[in-house]
Amino acid sequence: MRPGLLDLDLLWVTGKGGVGKTTTAAALAEVAARHGRRTLVCEMDAKGALANAFDVGSLTFEPTQVSPGLQAMAMNTEDALREYLRLFVRIPFIGRIGPLAKTFDFVADAAPGVKEILSVGKLCYEVKERTYDLIVVDAEASGHIVSQIGAPKVIADLVQVGLVRDQTQWMLDILNDPARTGVAVVTTPEEMPVTETIELLGRLTTETGAHASAVVANRVLPVLFSRREQKIADRLEEALPILKKAAGPGTATVLEAARLTEQRRQSGAGHLDRLRAFLDAELDVDDAVPIFTIPELFSRASGPRVVSLVADALTDELDPDGYPNRGGDT
Amino acid sequence: MSELDNLLASREMILVAGSGGVGKTTISAALGIAAARRHKGKVLVLTIDPARRLASALGLDEVGNAPIRIDPKAFEADGVKLRGEVWVAMLDTKAGWDELIRRHAPDAGVRDAVLSNPLYQNITSRFAHSHEYLAMEKLHDLHATGEFDLVIVDTPPSRNALSILDAPGRMVEFFGSRLLRWLTVPYRSRLFTVASKPFYQVADRVLGSRFLQDIADFFILFQAMESGFVKRAREVEALLVDPRTAFIVVTTLETAPSYEARFLARSLVERQMSLGAIVANRVLPQELAGAKAAKSAAKLLDLADGDLASSIAEELGGVSVKQTATVLTQVAARFDDVALVAARESDRRSELATLSPAMLSVPWMSGDIHDVAGLALIAGYLRGAA
Numbered sequence: 001m002r003p004g005l006l007d008l009d010l011l012w013v014t015g016k017g018g019v020g021k022t023t024t025a026a027a028l029a030e031v032a033a034r035h036g037r038r039t040l041v042c043e044m045d046a047k048g049a050l051a052n053a054f055d056v057g058s059l060t061f062e063p064t065q066v067s068p069g070l071q072a073m074a075m076n077t078e079d080a081l082r083e084y085l086r087l088f089v090r091i092p093f094i095g096r097i098g099p100l101a102k103t104f105d106f107v108a109d110a111a112p113g114v115k116e117i118l119s120v121g122k123l124c125y126e127v128k129e130r131t132y133d134l135i136v137v138d139a140e141a142s143g144h145i146v147s148q149i150g151a152p153k154v155i156a157d158l159v160q161v162g163l164v165r166d167q168t169q170w171m172l173d174i175l176n177d178p179a180r181t182g183v184a185v186v187t188t189p190e191e192m193p194v195t196e197t198i199e200l201l202g203r204l205t206t207e208t209g210a211h212a213s214a215v216v217a218n219r220v221l222p223v224l225f226s227r228r229e230q231k232i233a234d235r236l237e238e239a240l241p242i243l244k245k246a247a248g249p250g251t252a253t254v255l256e257a258a259r260l261t262e263q264r265r266q267s268g269a270g271h272l273d274r275l276r277a278f279l280d281a282e283l284d285v286d287d288a289v290p291i292f293t294i295p296e297l298f299s300r301a302s303g304p305r306v307v308s309l310v311a312d313a314l315t316d317e318l319d320p321d322g323y324p325n326r327g328g329d330t
Numbered sequence: 331m332s333e334l335d336n337l338l339a340s341r342e343m344i345l346v347a348g349s350g351g352v353g354k355t356t357i358s359a360a361l362g363i364a365a366a367r368r369h370k371g372k373v374l375v376l377t378i379d380p381a382r383r384l385a386s387a388l389g390l391d392e393v394g395n396a397p398i399r400i401d402p403k404a405f406e407a408d409g410v411k412l413r414g415e416v417w418v419a420m421l422d423t424k425a426g427w428d429e430l431i432r433r434h435a436p437d438a439g440v441r442d443a444v445l446s447n448p449l450y451q452n453i454t455s456r457f458a459h460s461h462e463y464l465a466m467e468k469l470h471d472l473h474a475t476g477e478f479d480l481v482i483v484d485t486p487p488s489r490n491a492l493s494i495l496d497a498p499g500r501m502v503e504f505f506g507s508r509l510l511r512w513l514t515v516p517y518r519s520r521l522f523t524v525a526s527k528p529f530y531q532v533a534d535r536v537l538g539s540r541f542l543q544d545i546a547d548f549f550i551l552f553q554a555m556e557s558g559f560v561k562r563a564r565e566v567e568a569l570l571v572d573p574r575t576a577f578i579v580v581t582t583l584e585t586a587p588s589y590e591a592r593f594l595a596r597s598l599v600e601r602q603m604s605l606g607a608i609v610a611n612r613v614l615p616q617e618l619a620g621a622k623a624a625k626s627a628a629k630l631l632d633l634a635d636g637d638l639a640s641s642i643a644e645e646l647g648g649v650s651v652k653q654t655a656t657v658l659t660q661v662a663a664r665f666d667d668v669a670l671v672a673a674r675e676s677d678r679r680s681e682l683a684t685l686s687p688a689m690l691s692v693p694w695m696s697g698d699i700h701d702v703a704g705l706a707l708i709a710g711y712l713r714g715a716a
Binding site: 016018190191192224226231232235236238242248250251253254257258260261264298 | 615645657669698
């Protein structure tokens with residue numbers, strides 16, 4: 001039986017750029033916090049999107065309190081390196097690492113897995129220390145997440161001796177345990193995001209030991225009508241002269257808007273069907289990866305308001321139980 | 331002649347840039363057709379990642395590294411008249427790195443050692459934006475043959491659309507960097523002691539000396555190919571700023587892609603590269619944002635559950651009045667949402683138009699583009715002819 005998203009220790013949220021990954025990660029963290037989990041949400045690619053989602057200026061390696069039960073941080077390789085050296089190699093450093101960090105950065109860029117292992121290691125460390133009930137990772141867009149989650153395995157395969165090698169096993173134990181680590185892939189009902197989602201899910205299976213927990217479909221247009229009603233909607237043009245007489249010359253455009261929207265909805269539904277078919281084919285029915293749906297919000301708002309609305313929608317989908325509710329619109 | 335026709339006539343290379351998912355591949359193919367409609371001569375569309383559908387839409391069994399001409403009959407069948415020839419080739423980035431190594435390795439020994447190094451696969455697939463660099467190399471190759479009058483390059487989708495511009499420069503930087511030399515020095519000099527450099531102390535303990543040795547071995551080998559790579563990288567860089575090269579930025583009018591497009595357009599200007607046009611793809615009809623439509627929607631909402639529903643139901647025949655009222659109400663009530671999206675997109679388009687000499691629009695179309703007729707339709711929109 002698949003654990004609920006909120007019952008994991010470590011939840012990676014990924015997806016193609018532009019699908020609403022950061023907003024979704026922030027919203028998932030908010031739902032967790034509302035339902036009594038001490039939550040940390042961590043931005044991996046330092047672009048400031050997560051800070052915008054919470055309207056907090058900027059995020060650092062040191063966690064910032066965002067709301068009761070919810071903290072946020074931004075991953076930083078240099079800070080992670082410094083902490084790693086302090087904790088595991090027992091080299092105390094005063095001030096900035098300077099040239100060491102620059103050199104390390106260069107080697108890390110070239111040497112596979114080295115940079116990623118610091119970030120992944122930091123997260124796994126926090127899981128081990130049980131500082132939080134849930135860590136939500138606003139991960140880098142699709143392709144990179146495989147490098148990140150797969151880093152310990154890559155390092156284990158390539159690096160023969162050394163501290164890092166010894167470190168990888170306990171990380172792998174956390175990352176490969178579906179009760180502890182999960183991956184949520186965010187997509188929109190469009191061709192390329194769905195195609196990439198399918199590819200990513202495949203790569204997760206073949207290149208890492210991590211498990212997909214859920215797909216979150218964002219910006220889904222709702223079915224507005226029953227089939228009969230839809231037939232009426234499709235035929236409204238036949239009555240255009242009457243409609244125009246009643247409502248004015250702009251009526252044709254109003255009908256066109258409805259038609260366009262329905263076309264987009266259908267096209268989107270088709271792509272989601274393709275995704276569902278893939279998920280059903282891949283796994284046992286008992287263990288099927290669920291698709292949670294967030295409707296198109298048409299919202300004028302940005303930042304915390306949108307995150308809150310998405311959190312409400314996710315609460316309806318996740319239907320979390322157990323802990324008492326800490327607040328929010330539900 | 332339209333703005334696009336002028337652009338396509340006056341350049342030898344067009345790079346089509348933009349974020350992923352905006353329709354670059356389709357637009358690139360359509361640009362190829364647009365060029366061949368108006369001008370004689372041979373145009374090549376170099377595509378990075380075509381959906382298999384596009385290949386079959388073009389009447390090709392498969393698109394490979396070697397250019398293939400699209401059968402002129404495929405166009406005639408759809409009533410599309412071309413003056414020139416359209417050729418297509420695909421960049422296979424996997425084979426590309428091996429090809430690069432083979433080309434630049436000074437001898438068979440170095441070549442084989444690099445190709446069989448355990449880190450080769452990992453490093454080349456991850457560093458220096460290899461896909462982008464290979465696209466640039468290929469473009470240089472094709473341009474050098476002089477076989478085509480115009481080469482249109484569909485650039486690889488990347489999170490940072492600028493990386494394609496940086497690719498050659500980074501390649502040069504990498505080979506010339508002090509850090510690379512510093513990294514490889516200890517393993518070249520037997521007299522050098524690891525203990526004397528703090529970095530190596532820590533790195534040795536953390537990563538293990540064998541790993542460092544593997545990395546060093548790889549980079550020493552790589553350095554042997556330095557002069558070849560660097561010379562080529564400089565030639566490619568020169569191509570990007572050449573007056574015969576232009577960029578076309580493709581975007582949709584959603585938030586993220588528009589933002590990327592704006593950034594990209596400005597960067598091109600800063601680097602003195604030529605921005606020929608911006609293409610807004612999947613554009614909603616302008617009227618959606620207009621006052622007339624808004625007014626009608628409001629009126630419709632007002633009247634929806636009154637006599638209007640009955641008259642409409644009667645006109646259509648065989649439908650329930652109640653359901654008709656529901657439909658009218660929904661259609662009217664939901665209109666504002668769509669209008670809002672259209673208005674925002676319209677603002678973004680206006681903003682983008684200030685950044686480029688030409689602003690081209692392609693309307694949103696339901697369904698994907700399956701065939702030559704579809705591509706020709708898009709070509710028509712791009713040329714302003716449709």
